[in-house]
Amino acid sequence: MAGLPPFRGFLIDADNTIFDYDRAEREALAGALAKAGLEPTPAIHEAYRRINDGFWRAFERGAVTQDALKVERFRQLFAEEAPGCRADPAAVSRRYVELLAMQVHLLPHAASAITDLAGRAALGLATNGLPEVQRGRLERSGLGPCFRTVLISGEIGIAKPDPRFFLLGAERLGLSPSEVLCVGDVPATDIRGARAAGMASCWLAAPGAVWPPEEPGPDYTIRDLRALAALSPPRVFP
Ligand SMILES: [Mg+2]
The missing domain is CATH 3.40.50.1000 (HAD superfamily/HAD-like)
Structure with missing residues (x-):
């Protein structure tokens, strides 16, 4: 009851x-993508949100670990949205997490x-x-x-x-x-x-x-x- x-x-x-998480995510993602040499376009932001959501759902089901989620979401983003991108998904993820922790x-x-x-x-x-x-x-x-x-x-x-x-x-x-x-x-x-x-x-x-x-x-x-x-x-x- x-x-x-x-x-x-x-x-x-x-x-x-x-x-305001939407703003925090937008700003941290822009900074992390800059590290990868990518423009933070609305399309790439939308793709990130979709991919990130998918990984968090998989995490909730126990299908992926948190450490894997952090990196794989960027690996998939680059594969889908920027196939020529040579950036290291692990380094971009570290930068993203650092930047996100600073967004208040x-x-x-x-x-x-x-x-x-x-x-x-x-x-x-x-x-x-x-x-x-x-x-x-x-x-x-x-x-x-x-x-x-x-x-x-x-x-x-x-x-x-x-x-x-x-x-x-x-x-x-x-x-x-x-x-x-x-x-x-x-x-x-x-x-x-x-x-x-x-x-x-x-x-x-x-x-x-x-x-x-x-x-x-x-x-x-x-x-x-x-x-x-x-x-x-x-x-x-x-
Ligand atoms: Mg909430």
Whole structure:
């Protein structure tokens, strides 16, 4: 049974919930492609996203390791989009990961909303991704101290939407699952996973985003992280 507000804890997704991931990916990819002598055209960016998604799905099925994924996505990109390219996919991947870890573009109101919420409830960052990328960005954002725990799929070996990911998050917050609200922008991972864990869920809907009709709906929908204040206990002033 999903809980009711006020929630004593929040498990909050990182990419496109707190961080502008689309911009981070675009900028890091442009830098990595420059290393390969390639122009960052919209077509190559689109191909990268498609190939990268495919490798992450394969990773979630256990069909590829994280280390292989990092390199093979670039090998496939070059094979498809730049057959003459002689760049070493491993070197380009290293550069991409370095650059991505440095991209800290917070979404509007994210910093103030997270800082405020940390004074009301226990927060956990709950993200699918590479530890070196996500830890670097969290540190540089200055929001690290707001989170009591950080769950990164690449570190714990479980990825959203696996319900064990969310249950581990509640456990690490020292709360029962019914006391925690799971917040994120992706219906098929953030919301589906929270539901599978029997936890309450909150969809952060990007401008223009439409809920996919095949997915059971979230408990809450917000347009802006500041709305979480209304679902949390009153702020505690030390
Ligand atoms: Mg996200």
